[in-house]
Amino acid sequence: MSDVIQLLPDHVANQIAAGEVVQRPASVIKELLENSIDAKAGKIQVIIKDAGKTLIQIIDNGVGMSNTDSRMSFERHATSKIKIADDLFSLKTKGFRGEALASIAAIAHVELKTKHEDDEIGSCIKVEGSKVVAQDPCVTPKGTCISVKNLFYNIPARRNFLKSDNVESRHIIDEFQRVALAHPDISFSLIHNSSELFQLPASNYRQRITNIFGGKTNEKLVPVEEETEIVKISGFVGKPEFAKKSRGEQFFFVNDRFIKSPYLNHAVQASFEGLLKDRSYPSYFLYLNVDPKSIDINIHPTKTEIKFDDEHSLYAILKSAIKHSLGQFNVAPLLDFER
Numbered sequence: 001m002s003d004v005i006q007l008l009p010d011h012v013a014n015q016i017a018a019g020e021v022v023q024r025p026a027s028v029i030k031e032l033l034e035n036s037i038d039a040k041a042g043k044i045q046v047i048i049k050d051a052g053k054t055l056i057q058i059i060d061n062g063v064g065m066s067n068t069d070s071r072m073s074f075e076r077h078a079t080s081k082i083k084i085a086d087d088l089f090s091l092k093t094k095g096f097r098g099e100a101l102a103s104i105a106a107i108a109h110v111e112l113k114t115k116h117e118d119d120e121i122g123s124c125i126k127v128e129g130s131k132v133v134a135q136d137p138c139v140t141p142k143g144t145c146i147s148v149k150n151l152f153y154n155i156p157a158r159r160n161f162l163k164s165d166n167v168e169s170r171h172i173i174d175e176f177q178r179v180a181l182a183h184p185d186i187s188f189s190l191i192h193n194s195s196e197l198f199q200l201p202a203s204n205y206r207q208r209i210t211n212i213f214g215g216k217t218n219e220k221l222v223p224v225e226e227e228t229e230i231v232k233i234s235g236f237v238g239k240p241e242f243a244k245k246s247r248g249e250q251f252f253f254v255n256d257r258f259i260k261s262p263y264l265n266h267a268v269q270a271s272f273e274g275l276l277k278d279r280s281y282p283s284y285f286l287y288l289n290v291d292p293k294s295i296d297i298n299i300h301p302t303k304t305e306i307k308f309d310d311e312h313s314l315y316a317i318l319k320s321a322i323k324h325s326l327g328q329f330n331v332a333p334l335l336d337f338e339r
């Protein structure tokens with residue numbers, strides 16, 4: 001019998017990889033925002049139309065790319081962020097897999113304008129379904145502007161699977177807020193169908209939280225600070241009387257990356273023991289800094305799950321730090337009849 005195995009053509013491989021990286025418009029926003037942050041942008045603008053289904057545009061004033069790099073950036077496994085396998089154990093950037101732009105360009109119409117600060121003139125490149133359809137020099141400010149149009153235009157099943165504009169824009173706002181909360185030193189804006197949803201000036205953590213969740217949030221926040229050999233914790237928990245019936249405002253960031261951790265969430269909930277009414281959830285905005293060598297973020301392409309070397313110690317430290325903070329702010333336990 002003759003041999004039957006063949007390597008998949010690049011555009012097919014990219015489309016398959018895209019299925020994992022890009023579930024919906026919000027995933028594109030997340031990847032592009034992370035690229036702008038890795039490019040050291042101080043200002044990032046997000047413009048979307050029809051909940052990102054028609055247009056997602058991100059404009060940054062970061063380092064930009066050279067002409068050759070602008071083309072290379074769409075190749076799969078092409079990255080400027082890691083070079084050798086060892087780099088995987090000490091990641092300092094958001095990206096490293098080199099597959100976001102390749103994946104996005106496999107399933108959308110993408111236009112990239114970019115200029116590196118050392119260059120006189122910028123480059124404009126158009127990619128559709130993994131094919132570069134145009135590349136020209138262009139006049140553009142230092143930084144990068146990337147437009148992603150007609151997401152999933154070539155995967156009708158995926159396009160039909162997208163939810164209503166309301167639901168998709170909620171996902172976008174969630175991603176946007178997570179990234180903005182992790183980087184208060186960067187100014188962010190979000191415009192949807194010409195209306196401005198957020199305009200966040202560069203500031204500090206407390207100010208950023210207040211700018212996003214409203215002025216009244218400020219008085220709810222109890223600062224949490226702790227530093228040990230394995231972790232530096234900072235951030236805020238909401239006072240128990242402001243706890244909500246749903247888990248809306250609960251955020252963990254590890255090394256400036258939003259993560260989901262039911263285990264650490266449990267530590268927070270446990271530190272509020274006796275302070276909360278039944279079935280209510282405290283707000284928290286907790287920033288953990290750990291040695292990049294002590295975590296593994298490469299569990300899933302979307303990188304929202306992390307493996308910690310010493311999860312149990314982290315749990316104990318977090319719980320006691322929050323208890324301590326609540327104690328200092330004289331938060332008294334509820335009496336039994338109040339619950």
Ligand code: ADP
Nearest residue numbers: 035039073079080095096097098099100101144
């Ligand atoms: P990764 O972020 O994992 O490296 P991407 O596919 O997201 O992979 O991006 C590929 C490369 O393109 C990056 O490593 C970076 O060099 C370049 N790049 C992407 N977006 C930007 C940007 N906004 N500014 C400057 N360079 C960028």
Ligand code: MG
Nearest residue numbers: 031035095100
């Ligand atoms: Mg990236």
